[in-house]
């Protein structure tokens with residue numbers, strides 16, 4: 270008798286270890302691993318250029334782990350799955366759930382259609398530590414504040430699913446199906462030149478990074494995570510986003526191995542950061558329009574400026590404020606930006622330039638390798654002040670003070686703004702205040718080799734506060 274064939278539909282779970290859908294299909298018999306590049310219905314959620322690069326590399330790594338057995342497609346997911354079922358005689362489809370509203374909508378339809386056709390469909394949670402719909406307040410409503418969400422909701426709920434080990438043997442259904450990864454045309458040459466210097470996507474690299482982080486950086490995480498030049502954070506966000514590592518692997522490995530290297534405080538701080546990722550997804554689950562609409566409706570009243578030129582200076586790292594420019598250039602060149610720097614540049618855009626947070630969200634979306642619908646929109650709303658448990662509207666990060674505190678030796682600035690490298694720490698944070706002879710000695714001509722400040726910080730903060738106050742007056 271023919272063995273049962275099962276499709277494993279890979280999506281944001283590009284790994285073979287700790288993969289419940291793959292494990293389920295292996296148990297059922299022969300496996301047909303597929304990936305479908307499908308952005309029908311994605312609208313503004315279509316992948317950015319850097320994320321597309323990551324996806325291509327990640328698919329290559331996954332295909333290698335599957336002994337070249339990954340079948341790749343492009344088009345409407347349902348049509349493609351129905352075709353594969355026809356061609357192969359598969360009787361089951363397994364997948365791990367995604368939590369983007371547009372994907373939930375699509376998948377719900379696909380599941381129903383396949384079930385109606387008598388196909389066995391099974392979906393699993395492999396992306397979050399806790400299912401969003403399970404973490405609600407005792408009265409059944411959604412949490413709006415992080416600490417009770419994490420402490421009373423997550424930590425008092427059932428412990429996250431245990432890790433599933435890497436399958437020893439996969440019985441592949443051997444058939445030629447689909448197109449090649451190259452056919453998806455995900456990689457832009459220039460993007461490849463930039464990003465391949467910094468990253469190696471894939472499951473193996475993710476695990477290597479996690480173990481390195483636990484051994485070398487976790488012990489300094491609580492304090493060190495604030496300093497961009499220290500580089501002590503895990504940099505696992507893109508791997509998590511594409512599912513090359515699961516939050517469960519991070520959650521349990523950090524606890525199982527971490528105590529040999531780091532204190533409880535450092536470990537708890539790291540686990541709490543994973544909690545913020547859960548919170549972002551929880552808030553998105555209960556607010557499908559979070560990426561486009563202010564959670565706090567008071568902010569709808571604000572009339573934002575839309576100064577194209579100012580926005581361009583910001584995106585290009587040419588604002589005249591070295592810490593902002595360093596961060597924006599890091600983003601462009603590496604597809605990544607340190608968390609504190611994300612907060613500083615976001616505050617600058619929204620609260621000094623008075624440009625709507627959507628403009629920043631969109632720019633991040635295109636350039637972050639970890640661009641993630643929940644985390645990106647949640648955090649932009651957090652910085653802007655309109656999100657849940659957000660920083661208050663009147664808290665405006667001062668980029669000079671932030672630089673002096675968190676990059677006191679200006680190592681980060683010197684790395685990304687090399688034209689200022691010769692200035693001492695006395696002047697590098699505010700080159701426009703340096704005497705002429707100091708600038709000349711450092712080879713700097715303000716307005717030529719490095720821009721003059723695009724706005725006045727004090728005046729712009731004052732105007733922003735006034736505008737916020739006026740807008741909220743009658744609400």
Ligand SMILES: Cc1cc2nc3c(=O)[nH]c(=O)nc-3n(C[C@H](O)[C@H](O)[C@H](O)COP(=O)(O)OP(=O)(O)OC[C@H]3O[C@@H](n4cnc5c(N)ncnc54)[C@H](O)[C@@H]3O)c2cc1C
Nearest residue numbers: 502503504505506542546608611612639640641644645648
């Ligand atoms: C304006 C803005 C936009 C952001 N956009 C994204 C985004 O698109 N994708 C994304 O993954 N993160 C985003 N973040 C959150 C955070 O900056 C990154 O998750 C973090 O910098 C990733 O680096 P890491 O992996 O070294 O983090 P680590 O410090 O090693 O933390 C471990 C993991 O915890 C999670 N995490 C940490 N901080 C946060 C946070 N504030 N919110 C949600 N999860 C968190 C991440 O998954 C991260 O990989 C954004 C933050 C801001 C302020």
